[in-house]
Amino acid sequence: MEMTMQLSRTIKGQEEIFNLGHTLRPRHRQILFSVGNGISFADLRSKMPNCADLEALVNDLLQNGFIQTLRNRSAAQATAAAAPVAPRQSAATLENVRGYVLQFMAALVGTKSPAYRLMSEVTDMAGFEAALPMCRKVIAAVASPHQAADMEAGVARRLARG
Numbered sequence: 001m002e003m004t005m006q007l008s009r010t011i012k013g014q015e016e017i018f019n020l021g022h023t024l025r026p027r028h029r030q031i032l033f034s035v036g037n038g039i040s041f042a043d044l045r046s047k048m049p050n051c052a053d054l055e056a057l058v059n060d061l062l063q064n065g066f067i068q069t070l071r072n073r074s075a076a077q078a079t080a081a082a083a084p085v086a087p088r089q090s091a092a093t094l095e096n097v098r099g100y101v102l103q104f105m106a107a108l109v110g111t112k113s114p115a116y117r118l119m120s121e122v123t124d125m126a127g128f129e130a131a132l133p134m135c136r137k138v139i140a141a142v143a144s145p146h147q148a149a150d151m152e153a154g155v156a157r158r159l160a161r162g
Contacts, residue, residue: 009032136148
Protein backbone atom coordinates (compact mmCIF):
# COMPACT_ATOMS: atom_id res chain seq x y z
CA MET A 1 0.00 0.00 0.00
CA GLU A 2 1.29 3.46 -0.89
CA MET A 3 2.55 5.24 2.24
CA THR A 4 1.35 8.68 1.06
CA MET A 5 -2.22 7.48 0.44
CA GLN A 6 -4.64 9.64 2.43
CA LEU A 7 -7.45 7.79 4.20
CA SER A 8 -10.63 9.14 5.77
CA ARG A 9 -13.83 7.74 7.25
CA THR A 10 -16.93 7.49 5.11
CA ILE A 11 -20.39 8.26 6.43
CA LYS A 12 -20.76 4.52 7.07
CA GLY A 13 -17.52 4.63 9.09
CA GLN A 14 -18.68 7.65 11.06
CA GLU A 15 -21.94 5.91 11.88
CA GLU A 16 -20.00 2.85 13.07
CA ILE A 17 -18.01 5.02 15.49
CA PHE A 18 -20.59 7.59 16.60
CA ASN A 19 -23.80 5.56 16.47
CA LEU A 20 -22.18 2.72 18.38
CA GLY A 21 -22.86 0.25 15.58
CA HIS A 22 -20.28 -2.25 16.85
CA THR A 23 -20.49 -4.34 13.69
CA LEU A 24 -16.71 -4.45 13.37
CA ARG A 25 -14.11 -6.42 15.26
CA PRO A 26 -12.08 -4.45 17.83
CA ARG A 27 -8.94 -4.15 15.65
CA HIS A 28 -10.98 -2.84 12.72
CA ARG A 29 -12.72 -0.33 15.03
CA GLN A 30 -9.35 0.79 16.41
CA ILE A 31 -8.09 1.49 12.89
CA LEU A 32 -11.34 3.22 11.96
CA PHE A 33 -11.06 5.41 15.04
CA SER A 34 -7.40 6.21 14.25
CA VAL A 35 -8.21 7.15 10.64
CA GLY A 36 -10.54 9.91 11.80
CA ASN A 37 -11.24 12.63 9.25
CA GLY A 38 -7.98 12.06 7.43
CA ILE A 39 -4.57 10.47 7.84
CA SER A 40 -1.88 9.12 5.55
CA PHE A 41 -1.17 5.41 5.57
CA ALA A 42 2.37 6.20 6.80
CA ASP A 43 1.00 8.14 9.78
CA LEU A 44 -1.46 5.34 10.52
CA ARG A 45 1.41 2.84 10.40
CA SER A 46 3.40 4.98 12.88
CA LYS A 47 0.35 5.18 15.20
CA MET A 48 0.03 1.39 15.14
CA PRO A 49 3.60 0.03 14.81
CA ASN A 50 2.75 -3.35 16.36
CA CYS A 51 -0.09 -4.14 13.95
CA ALA A 52 1.56 -6.59 11.53
CA ASP A 53 -1.53 -7.02 9.34
CA LEU A 54 -2.43 -3.31 9.14
CA GLU A 55 -2.51 -3.28 5.35
CA ALA A 56 -4.96 -6.21 5.20
CA LEU A 57 -7.19 -4.61 7.86
CA VAL A 58 -7.18 -1.26 6.02
CA ASN A 59 -8.05 -3.07 2.77
CA ASP A 60 -10.99 -4.76 4.56
CA LEU A 61 -12.26 -1.38 5.76
CA LEU A 62 -11.85 0.09 2.26
CA GLN A 63 -13.68 -2.80 0.58
CA ASN A 64 -16.54 -2.69 3.09
CA GLY A 65 -17.01 1.07 2.70
CA PHE A 66 -15.98 2.19 6.20
CA ILE A 67 -13.04 4.27 4.94
CA GLN A 68 -12.08 5.79 1.61
CA THR A 69 -9.01 7.21 -0.02
CA LEU A 70 -9.10 10.95 -0.42
CA ARG A 71 -8.27 10.47 -4.09
CA ASN A 72 -11.56 8.57 -4.49
CA ARG A 73 -13.46 11.34 -2.74
CA SER A 74 -11.79 13.95 -4.98
CA ALA A 75 -12.67 11.98 -8.10
CA ALA A 76 -16.29 11.69 -6.97
CA GLN A 77 -16.43 15.42 -6.27
CA ALA A 78 -14.86 16.20 -9.66
CA THR A 79 -17.40 13.98 -11.39
CA ALA A 80 -20.23 15.68 -9.53
CA ALA A 81 -18.81 19.11 -10.39
CA ALA A 82 -18.53 18.17 -14.07
CA ALA A 83 -22.16 17.04 -14.26
CA PRO A 84 -24.40 19.76 -15.66
CA VAL A 85 -26.58 21.15 -12.90
CA ALA A 86 -29.01 24.00 -13.26
CA PRO A 87 -27.92 26.96 -11.08
CA ARG A 88 -31.37 27.18 -9.47
CA GLN A 89 -31.25 23.54 -8.44
CA SER A 90 -27.84 23.93 -6.82
CA ALA A 91 -28.93 27.17 -5.12
CA ALA A 92 -32.07 25.44 -3.83
CA THR A 93 -30.00 22.49 -2.61
CA LEU A 94 -27.56 24.81 -0.87
CA GLU A 95 -30.39 26.70 0.81
CA ASN A 96 -32.06 23.44 1.89
CA VAL A 97 -28.86 22.02 3.40
CA ARG A 98 -27.82 25.33 4.96
CA GLY A 99 -31.28 25.70 6.54
CA TYR A 100 -31.04 22.17 7.91
CA VAL A 101 -27.67 22.88 9.55
CA LEU A 102 -28.92 26.19 10.98
CA GLN A 103 -32.02 24.50 12.49
CA PHE A 104 -29.88 21.71 13.91
CA MET A 105 -27.46 24.19 15.47
CA ALA A 106 -30.20 26.47 16.82
CA ALA A 107 -31.80 23.51 18.60
CA LEU A 108 -28.56 22.20 20.12
CA VAL A 109 -26.20 25.17 20.61
CA GLY A 110 -28.29 28.27 20.03
CA THR A 111 -27.93 31.10 17.55
CA LYS A 112 -25.16 33.08 19.26
CA SER A 113 -22.36 30.71 18.23
CA PRO A 114 -19.73 32.01 15.78
CA ALA A 115 -20.28 28.81 13.80
CA TYR A 116 -24.00 29.58 13.50
CA ARG A 117 -23.22 33.10 12.34
CA LEU A 118 -20.68 31.83 9.80
CA MET A 119 -23.16 29.29 8.41
CA SER A 120 -25.93 31.90 8.25
CA GLU A 121 -23.68 34.06 6.03
CA VAL A 122 -22.90 31.26 3.54
CA THR A 123 -23.80 32.13 -0.06
CA ASP A 124 -22.15 29.35 -2.08
CA MET A 125 -21.20 25.69 -1.82
CA ALA A 126 -17.51 26.49 -1.21
CA GLY A 127 -18.46 28.64 1.77
CA PHE A 128 -20.78 25.90 3.02
CA GLU A 129 -18.03 23.28 2.81
CA ALA A 130 -15.68 25.61 4.67
CA ALA A 131 -18.20 26.35 7.46
CA LEU A 132 -19.49 22.80 7.97
CA PRO A 133 -16.44 21.43 9.88
CA MET A 134 -16.67 24.32 12.36
CA CYS A 135 -20.37 23.60 12.91
CA ARG A 136 -19.59 19.92 13.43
CA LYS A 137 -16.92 20.72 16.02
CA VAL A 138 -19.23 23.05 17.92
CA ILE A 139 -22.05 20.49 17.99
CA ALA A 140 -19.65 17.73 19.08
CA ALA A 141 -18.26 19.93 21.86
CA VAL A 142 -21.52 21.39 23.15
CA ALA A 143 -23.94 18.54 22.49
CA SER A 144 -22.24 15.24 21.55
CA PRO A 145 -20.16 13.61 18.81
CA HIS A 146 -23.16 11.38 18.10
CA GLN A 147 -25.35 14.38 17.32
CA ALA A 148 -22.59 15.92 15.19
CA ALA A 149 -22.47 12.69 13.17
CA ASP A 150 -26.26 12.77 12.85
CA MET A 151 -26.05 16.28 11.44
CA GLU A 152 -23.39 15.25 8.92
CA ALA A 153 -25.43 12.23 7.85
CA GLY A 154 -28.46 14.51 7.34
CA VAL A 155 -26.35 16.89 5.25
CA ALA A 156 -25.07 14.01 3.12
CA ARG A 157 -28.62 12.73 2.53
CA ARG A 158 -29.83 16.18 1.48
CA LEU A 159 -26.87 16.74 -0.81
CA ALA A 160 -27.38 13.32 -2.42
CA ARG A 161 -31.03 14.13 -3.14
CA GLY A 162 -29.98 17.38 -4.78
